[in-house]
Amino acid sequence: MNRFESLACLNCGRRYPTDTHTRCTKCNGILEAQYRLDGRFPTDVRGRSMWDFADFLPPIQEKSIVSRAASLGLSLARGLKRKGVFTASDGNAAAAISAYSARARMKCLVLIADDTPTQKLAQIMMYSPILLRVRGIYRSLSSLEAALAQTQEILPDWLNHFIWAPFNPLLVDAFKTIAYEIALSQKVPDCIFIPVAGGDLLSGLYKGFQELQKMGQLQRPPRLVAVQGEGADPTVQAIEKGLDKVKETAPARTIAGALRVNFGAEHSITAVRKSGGFGISVSDEQIVKAQREIARDEGIFCEISSAAALAAISKALDLGKIARDETTAAILTGTGLKDYPVTGDDISRIPISKDVSSLSTTLEGMLAAERIGVAV
Ligand SMILES: [Zn+2]
Incomplete structure (x- = not known):
């Protein structure tokens, strides 16, 4: 039976309809889906798909399409009888949402930056979404917010599928199933390094581990480490300075395309702090080196943004932030072909x-x- 209870503010607890796409209108907190966590956790599933955990996801009718936040959003759109979905992204999210929209036979509008590189665009255009270039869309958080708000006004029957808790609180639950899968497949590591842009993956993992703890499946969540690129690390800066909010910084610069953000949200700060983790920023050189090392040593060609998490493990060891006898994992979020920088290989x-x-x-x-x- 589905365990979903309500969508409520993390901060003040006020409840909201499940199709809310804003922060709390009372206190500006981030909203979160809450579940009944009594009863049995399905330890017999092997985590082949997040739909194995459908009882712990927002109630939806449509389960024919698979994969995490993009898929969950499309399923919600169909459940809510929306005519289409829209998002703003020029990277992995846009490609995933376009792909799942195609699969769900749902219209999809993607707002992209006017200077999106051809290589990234090609991966999105393969699925033939409706594309609109918007100059300056990523200039600041407020310009992004304004773009999404205007789109929603023009398309009231479409679902805002921007994957970020302050706009779309339900989609975090797609990421929490990763924590379930980790817990079901192995001993939960002491420490998990997570690449952070908006912070949903990190806060989703924390939510998943927290729920496992409440259901008696886990002693305590692992320490979660927020990883960003130097020059694109507003969340890491906020964690290190002990702030409660992420401050918008100068335009972001890092080789890790999926992590190139100059804003963030407090849900990832809270998750890092409550789990006893920390934040760490890595340089382009460290990221490129880590990407090569895991390819050479393990045969895994991971996305450059994922390699940031591996680079951060090395750096954290050097800095003594983790011990050699601690078990450590990194979440590798994409394949290397997603964002391949042309390096000086001659x-x-x-x-x-x-x-x-x-x-x-x-x-x-x-x-x-x-x-x-x-x-x-
Ligand atoms: Zn509130």
């Missing part, structure tokens, strides 16, 4: 055999020079 640095007949001589020379790491 094909001329790769040895060449000038024709096929000289291959063996060239290869022997390389082995002798230990240019490649195989035993002869």
